[in-house]
Amino acid sequence: KNQVEQSPQSLIILEGKNCTLQCNYTVSPFSNLRWYKQDTGRGPVSLTIMTFSENTKSNGRYTATLDADTKQSSLHITASQLSDSASYICVVSARNTNAGKSTFGDGTTLTVKP
Amino acid sequence: DAGVIQSPRHEVTEMGQEVTLRCKPISGHDYLFWYRQTMMRGLELLIYFNNNVPIDDSGMPEDRFSAKMPNASFSTLKIQPSEPRDSAVYFCASSLSRTGHPQYNEQFFGPGTRLTVL
Numbered sequence: 001k002n003q004v005e006q007s008p009q010s011l012i013i014l015e016g017k018n019c020t021l022q023c024n025y026t027v028s029p030f031s032n033l034r035w036y037k038q039d040t041g042r043g044p045v046s047l048t049i050m051t052f053s054e055n056t057k058s059n060g061r062y063t064a065t066l067d068a069d070t071k072q073s074s075l076h077i078t079a080s081q082l083s084d085s086a087s088y089i090c091v092v093s094a095r096n097t098n099a100g101k102s103t104f105g106d107g108t109t110l111t112v113k114p
Numbered sequence: 115d116a117g118v119i120q121s122p123r124h125e126v127t128e129m130g131q132e133v134t135l136r137c138k139p140i141s142g143h144d145y146l147f148w149y150r151q152t153m154m155r156g157l158e159l160l161i162y163f164n165n166n167v168p169i170d171d172s173g174m175p176e177d178r179f180s181a182k183m184p185n186a187s188f189s190t191l192k193i194q195p196s197e198p199r200d201s202a203v204y205f206c207a208s209s210l211s212r213t214g215h216p217q218y219n220e221q222f223f224g225p226g227t228r229l230t231v232l
Contacts, residue, residue, distance in 0.1 A: 031218075032218055034220075041225075041226075042225055042226070043118075043205050043207070043223030043224055043225055043226055044157075044205075044223050045223070046220050046221070046222075049218065049220065051218070089156075089157065102159070104156055104157045104158075104159075105156070106156045107156060
């Protein structure tokens, strides 16, 4: 069964600090992995998408890594800001499937405090 | 572009009533998705359409749920009759396919409809 597990479930950090969120998956055959940011009361917004051949991708202060061998991904946030407080969702899609067949993680809730 | 538009943003209804949620995808997008999000189950895909045709409705919880897409710019998700356990945030998302690689589509989500069934 395809699964995506995220850790930690929640995280509190001080403004300006760095943090790393983890995503482990069992989706096979792997196609791509996305990280979404979801602010409270809003829909998810895509941060990065990574395919099998990519192991690092950055979007401003957000850097995602992918290890397709161990089926792990991480999202590193540098110099956190109060606006980074949100839920971060990892989504993994399988190859050779319909477009909608993605597996969603339960998300990590990040709180950045001043 | 205004992005994906959903209405209403909030809906409160009583058990047994019919509820209709509406979605206008981003113009030109050929995929449309309906999701439900709850604290207990996270984000769940209910159904998705490609070029207005339902492709996979295996996520629809039961016959009380139905979805239609009469044209490329409008879709509805209907619950009849509604039950308290249907209370959730319902998201609509749309995407534009890249030829031969639909799994790489970036999905753009609407703001969601918060449904409360009393």
